[in-house]
Amino acid sequence: METEFKHIPIMLSEVTSGLNIRPDGIYLDCTIGGGGHSSEILNHLTTGKLIGIDKDQDAIEACKKRFAGKDNVILYKGDFKQIDLILNELNINSLDGVLLDLGVSSHQIDTALRGFSFRFDAPLDMRMDRSQNFSALDVVNKYSFSRLMRVISEYGEEPYARSIAFNIIKNRPVTTTKQLASIIENSMPKKVVFSRRGAHKKTFQAIRIEVNGELDRLFESILYLITKLNKGGRMAVLTFHSLEDRIVKNAFKLCATECICPPGTPICVCGHKKSIKLINKKPIIASKDEQKQNPRSTSAKLRIIEKI
Ligand SMILES: C[S@@+](CC[C@H](N)C(=O)[O-])C[C@H]1O[C@@H](n2cnc3c(N)ncnc32)[C@H](O)[C@@H]1O
Structure with a gap:
């Protein structure tokens, strides 16, 4: 809806x-x-x-x-x-x-079906322009290890980019926001997950920037x-x-x-x-x-x- x-x-x-x-x-x-x-x-x-x-x-x-x-x-x-x-x-x-x-607008983030946010379980998407063919599914499931790691590290400034990229590739196909969120959580020490407000934020942001060529x-x-x-x-x-x-x-x-x-x-x-x-x-x-x-x-x- x-x-x-x-x-x-x-x-x-x-x-x-x-x-x-x-x-x-x-x-x-x-x-x-x-x-x-x-x-x-x-x-x-x-x-x-x-x-x-x-x-x-x-x-x-x-x-x-x-x-x-x-x-x-x-x-x-x-x-x-x-x-x-x-x-x-x-x-x-x-x-x-x-x-x-x-x-991104709050509308895009807060609409579960747009697949921008780890707060809702939805198919991964993150396209601002829904007529575009390329979505988060492509980044997560088709990129090579080094390309994926570079996106997460550069656009997300995520220190755990290497282990996140490795675990994404190990768990392919990754098709939902919750699945991606749990892979990210399992790629960093528990104490980091607890200490950060939103352990997944940096990686989700990185993938969104890549999808939309921001x-x-x-x-x-x-x-x-x-x-x-x-x-x-x-x-x-x-x-x-x-x-x-x-x-x-x-x-x-x-x-x-x-x-x-x-x-x-x-x-x-x-x-x-x-x-x-x-x-x-x-x-x-x-x-x-x-x-x-x-x-x-x-x-x-x-x-x-x-x-x-
Ligand atoms: C932060 S929101 C803008 C909010 C707006 N200033 C308001 O007060 O409601 C950013 C918007 O820019 C759009 N956007 C981002 N990159 C764009 C681009 N390259 N061309 C056109 N629109 C873009 C997004 O789809 C989103 O709706």
Whole structure:
């Protein structure tokens, strides 16, 4: 059974004020989810327009209901990694603001049948876009030992990646979330299972990142989106994983740098021009209150830039 779309938008006021919204601007929410942030952006628009993208059809359906009757909202089911094609198709040439709230929605995690969570017993799946052929079943049952270990170790930062990958392979086929969770538990010392809040979290996160290609072309997409921003336009990016945040930080750093010639080059030969300024040098994190009320905000980092 499908659940109602529930997701609490993270750092809502920080995101909205960070975007410095123009009432007549064109805003792009690349990861609209349940439309929490978008709804607040819309509250600031008069003649402006909002484009909302998500690769999850559930999110698009939820937003169709939420924004029914609003003629300044365009919803598009797609992947923001193909934003060049999407903006072309929508005939949008420039933007006044862009939001990326990366990662997974509470709706996806909390819907048992989506197979994202070890809290429910369900077939392994974890696809944000259910029209995609590749799912968690493929990662868990088809990857070689070294590839599986690398995914779990890199994306999950899991110190027990080696023994988890080994035991997954030994127990193939692994088809359900509970089966995977119990393999993970049995791959680490009992005291670690008890001391960690959610022994399985890191491995589930790693497999989810791999299934959805969450880090692929993120850097290039950010660079492209910056080229589409009007002068004074802003981009806000919320990340939930250190690798994701590093990609965002590096993309912003590159665009905020005037020349990228190797140190010591007598005159600039790269021709690279600074195109943005950083609004916050250090990432903004959720307030203690928000972290208490919504534990999913604990790992969130917000970075904001302005086009110059
Ligand atoms: C954290 S939720 C967004 C929540 C939203 N800001 C809100 O307030 O309801 C992330 C959403 O981004 C979507 N998503 C993740 N990667 C995507 C991509 N590459 N292209 C399009 N949507 C993506 C997911 O399907 C999910 O619905």
